[in-house]
Amino acid sequence: MEVLTEDLDLLDAGEPSDPLESIARQLLVEIGEDPDREGLRETPARYARWWREFTRYEPGSVDTLFETTASGNLVAVSGISVWSLCEHHLLPFSCRVTIGYLPQEKMLGLSKFARIAHQHAHKLQSQEQLSQQIADDVERLTGSGDVAVIGRGEHLCMAMRGIRTPATMTTAVWRGALKDSALRGELIALTNDGRQ
Known part of the structure; x- marks a missing residue:
């Protein structure tokens, strides 16, 4: 029951449910930034999108x-x-x-x-x-x-x-x-x- 309460607290605190967004948010905190300030609010989501876009890149057919x-x-x-x-x-x-x-x-x-x-x-x-x-x-x-x-x-x-x-x-x-x-x-x- 304790884990469930912690999970609800995180959701209430506005923590992202996407693991990559959470990592980006934590990184911002660790380097002394405020992830809730104007310029950084969307940064965790952009960070997650970029990593997925870059590493899941499909170049198309390579065997012509x-x-x-x-x-x-x-x-x-x-x-x-x-x-x-x-x-x-x-x-x-x-x-x-x-x-x-x-x-x-x-x-x-x-x-x-x-x-x-x-x-x-x-x-x-x-x-x-x-x-x-x-x-x-x-x-x-x-x-x-x-x-x-x-x-x-x-x-x-x-x-x-x-x-x-x-x-x-x-x-x-x-x-x-x-x-x-x-x-x-x-x-x-x-x-x-x-x-x-």
Whole structure:
């Protein structure tokens, strides 16, 4: 009976029934804010909506394939911009992704590269894992073991806390024939991904 009384007290106090809203409200209290003041009244609800929207993002179909007569020729897609969340600090990082592969009999539809990148970015993540997961999907979908993924990210967990300085982190996954230095160089030259 005691638990029931406490639950009724919380409802009377205006506590949100949504667990994410409750967490946001408690966070505001813990950092010394008043969640009932004018600018913050709707913040817990917005916070809950954003987390659900971001982590439940559905990019749509990622498996549209076409026949190709360009087997073995390098295909590169660059400038794919995604946002993700550092799994260590729950802070955002932005990442520009370049994907290269050598198609075999099938090639992946152009928009599918961005959809794959977004699908893996919209969760708690590290940039290293993000690059690996994108490469895994491109390899699985195309049937080509010759895949490369380059990620260039800026992490708020470094820029806003600790050392508090911006920096760019680069990750690279090289598989199959794309481990060859000549093809690596061609991919970097085509996409200008060696820029500082």
